[in-house]
Amino acid sequence: MKLKVLLIFGFALTFACSQTYTTPAPQTSAPRIPEQIVTATSAETEILTEGVAGISAEGALDIARDHAIDDALRKAVEQGVGVYIDSETQISNFQLISDNIYSQTSGYVSSYRIIDEGASGGIYNVVIKAIVKTENIENDLAAIGILLGEQGRPRVMVVVKELGSLSELSDSGTLMSSIMFETIILDNFRELGFPVVDAATVSEIIERDQLKLILEGDDATATLLGLEAGAEIIITGTALHSEENRIIAGSSREIHEFEVSTRAINTSTGNVLAGSAVTIAVPFSKSQARTEAADNTSNELSSAILSGWVQQENTTVIVISNADFTTVQILRSEIRTKLRGVLDVITRDFTGSKATLEVISDTATSQVIDELTSGELLETTFEVTGLSANRVEIRLTD
Numbered sequence: 050m051k052l053k054v055l056l057i058f059g060f061a062l063t064f065a066c067s068q069t070y071t072t073p074a075p076q077t078s079a080p081r082i083p084e085q086i087v088t089a090t091s092a093e094t095e096i097l098t099e100g101v102a103g104i105s106a107e108g109a110l111d112i113a114r115d116h117a118i119d120d121a122l123r124k125a126v127e128q129g130v131g132v133y134i135d136s137e138t139q140i141s142n143f144q145l146i147s148d149n150i151y152s153q154t155s156g157y158v159s160s161y162r163i164i165d166e167g168a169s170g171g172i173y174n175v176v177i178k179a180i181v182k183t184e185n186i187e188n189d190l191a192a193i194g195i196l197l198g199e200q201g202r203p204r205v206m207v208v209v210k211e212l213g214s215l216s217e218l219s220d221s222g223t224l225m226s227s228i229m230f231e232t233i234i235l236d237n238f239r240e241l242g243f244p245v246v247d248a249a250t251v252s253e254i255i256e257r258d259q260l261k262l263i264l265e266g267d268d269a270t271a272t273l274l275g276l277e278a279g280a281e282i283i284i285t286g287t288a289l290h291s292e293e294n295r296i297i298a299g300s301s302r303e304i305h306e307f308e309v310s311t312r313a314i315n316t317s318t319g320n321v322l323a324g325s326a327v328t329i330a331v332p333f334s335k336s337q338a339r340t341e342a343a344d345n346t347s348n349e350l351s352s353a354i355l356s357g358w359v360q361q362e363n364t365t366v367i368v369i370s371n372a373d374f375t376t377v378q379i380l381r382s383e384i385r386t387k388l389r390g391v392l393d394v395i396t397r398d399f400t401g402s403k404a405t406l407e408v409i410s411d412t413a414t415s416q417v418i419d420e421l422t423s424g425e426l427l428e429t430t431f432e433v434t435g436l437s438a439n440r441v442e443i444r445l446t447d
Contacts, residue, residue: 103172129182268319367415370443370444383429388417
């Protein structure tokens with residue numbers, strides 16, 4: 050405990066802008082404020098929050114102060130988690146988040162400074178501004194499966210080929226055998242918790258002409274291939290490798306460079322979820338250059354995909370067979386009024402006895418599908434004939 054007190058005390062002094070700690074007068078109290086995000090960037094967020102702790106005995110102000118600071122730091126991290134998931138998700142996953150994130154505030158708070166502090170009525174209050182590394186929170190929420198779970202755990206498929214030049218796009222043999230770069234990206238997404246389509250499955254179903262079109266930027270072909278493989282996200286692109294001798298510090302060195310261009314596509318909608326352009330140059334080692342380029346590409350794409358999911362509207366696709374116009378309209382109305390978080394229900398297609406609805410919601414797609422298929426909320430009767438991450442197929446019944 051003494052070591053903890055010394056560490057926290059020294060840490061507070063470092064960031065307190067020359068503030069000197071003195072024992073406060075008993076009747077001085079810090080103003081009570083709501084936690085709030087003050088500033089935000091893509092990687093860090095500055096959060097203003099308040100912590101409190103009981104003063105257990107006379108003269109125990111230092112211990113109470115330490116506990117109040119710990120309380121404030123934890124609340125700052127909780128606010129950082131709230132940037133990515135709503136309060137309902139936080140509550141339903143409280144123990145999981147608490148064990149993996151809330152209990153490790155030092156891994157997410159890079160610095161803090163004390164704005165005000167004091168004691169009153171047996172309570173010690175401290176107000177701080179903390180710099181929270183929200184990027185770390187985002188990655189860890191993905192790693193423990195919460196962000197992925199909200200999106201129905203989408204499977205990722207990777208088709209990124211390493212080339213010496215774009216002219217090799219015509220060499221189908223070279224294209225089909227080049228899997229090293231995409232394997233590294235696939236492993237990185239797997240480590241983040243994404244289910245993946247393995248390279249062997251891809252090689253079995255992909256055709257040479259199809260591969261050439263995908264690498265040339267044909268998103269429609271990429272989307273069809275992803276659907277065939279059962280992937281909700283397909284990552285495509287090229288990694289151009291070159292090497293040359295450069296004079297560095299008076300000596301000639303062999304430099305390996307990778308110029309990588311990739312994009313991630315939602316196979317359900319055909320929309321581009323993220324794009325990345327990375328250039329990495331490393332002396333001597335082609336393998337190291339490849340690994341660094343693939344790692345940077347994975348980080349950019351995964352961060353953009355995860356950030357795109359944060360507190361946004363979600364789309365759930367419902368494909369209906371044995372449909373008639375009146376029943377589809379009734380079903381639309383029921384979904385809009387009886388399912389939580391639904392903002393709108395749009396009829397995208399109605400041909401013959403088939404219809405396609407898009408449900409726009411601020412709740413997770415998985416929650417919409419769970420409530421839709423539970424059989425408890427809707428009066429319209431149907432049977433589920435197919436299910437994927439954000440798509441459900443149903444057949445209306447009498």
